[in-house]
Amino acid sequence: MLKTIKQWLNAAADVVMPRICPVCGKALDSDEKWLCRKCLSALPRTRYEDVDFNTMEQHFAGKVPIERASAYFYYEKGSPYASILHDIKYHNLPGMGRWLMARAVRDMQGSHFFDGIDVVTAVPLHRSKLARRGYNQSEYLARGIAEALSIPYIEALKAIRPHSTQTRKGALERWQNIQDNYALNKNADQLAGKHILLVDDVITTGSTLIVCATALKAIPNVKVSVFTLSSARLE
Ligand SMILES: [Zn+2]
Numbered sequence: 001m002l003k004t005i006k007q008w009l010n011a012a013a014d015v016v017m018p019r020i021c022p023v024c025g026k027a028l029d030s031d032e033k034w035l036c037r038k039c040l041s042a043l044p045r046t047r048y049e050d051v052d053f054n055t056m057e058q059h060f061a062g063k064v065p066i067e068r069a070s071a072y073f074y075y076e077k078g079s080p081y082a083s084i085l086h087d088i089k090y091h092n093l094p095g096m097g098r099w100l101m102a103r104a105v106r107d108m109q110g111s112h113f114f115d116g117i118d119v120v121t122a123v124p125l126h127r128s129k130l131a132r133r134g135y136n137q138s139e140y141l142a143r144g145i146a147e148a149l150s151i152p153y154i155e156a157l158k159a160i161r162p163h164s165t166q167t168r169k170g171a172l173e174r175w176q177n178i179q180d181n182y183a184l185n186k187n188a189d190q191l192a193g194k195h196i197l198l199v200d201d202v203i204t205t206g207s208t209l210i211v212c213a214t215a216l217k218a219i220p221n222v223k224v225s226v227f228t229l230s231s232a233r234l235e
Pocket of ligand 1: 021022023024025026035036037038039040
């Protein structure tokens with residue numbers, strides 16, 4: 001029995017235009033929000049937050065001092081779960097990312113990963129890309145966490161150059177190139193002494209997050225932690 005008019009309307013809308021689980025392709029039930037129950041329960045969690053000096057934190061070691069790092073689930077090219085990332089980024093479904101991040105906060109409560117975080121910020125998108133895509137998916141993710149933790153979201157960083165794919169460049173050249181891509185916004189001064197959580201959609205090489213964390217560390221007495229929705233299998 002459907003209890004409310006809203007539930008009835010949702011169910012009716014699902015008949016007219018079925019919503020699909022991006023992972024398995026099954027039509028969603030009216031009480032399933034973005035993913036079906038089965039795919040959600042089988043989410044390939046990294047559980048990095050349960051391990052001291054985990055593989056993600058090792059990625060930052062010797063490059064930029066951070067407090068903690070974790071990611072919600074594993075991302076592998078071609079895995080059915082990779083379509084979540086794709087939908088969030090390109091298919092105008094950033095709301096799914098926001099919802100997943102609120103879930104991540106709930107799921108990870110026992111780990112104390114988010115304890116002591118004062119403010120959330122996102123890896124920024126250059127305005128030319130922002131104009132094309134219409135939104136920054138990482139901002140949606142960061143806002144999802146900020147809402148779930150009831151703390152502010154602040155746009156502390158800006159992308160000063162568009163991020164190129166740089167596939168033909170060598171590692172060093174790529175690194176030098178990306179270092180000039182990000183800078184602090186003027187409002188970053190107010191973050192002195194705070195513990196900032198830097199958020200992005202995915203960590204692969206980590207170079208963007210390292211550059212952004214380095215920029216944030218220029219603020220006096222800040223602590224920086226990093227959280228991404230997903231993570232490649234880091235070595
Ligand atoms: Zn599914």
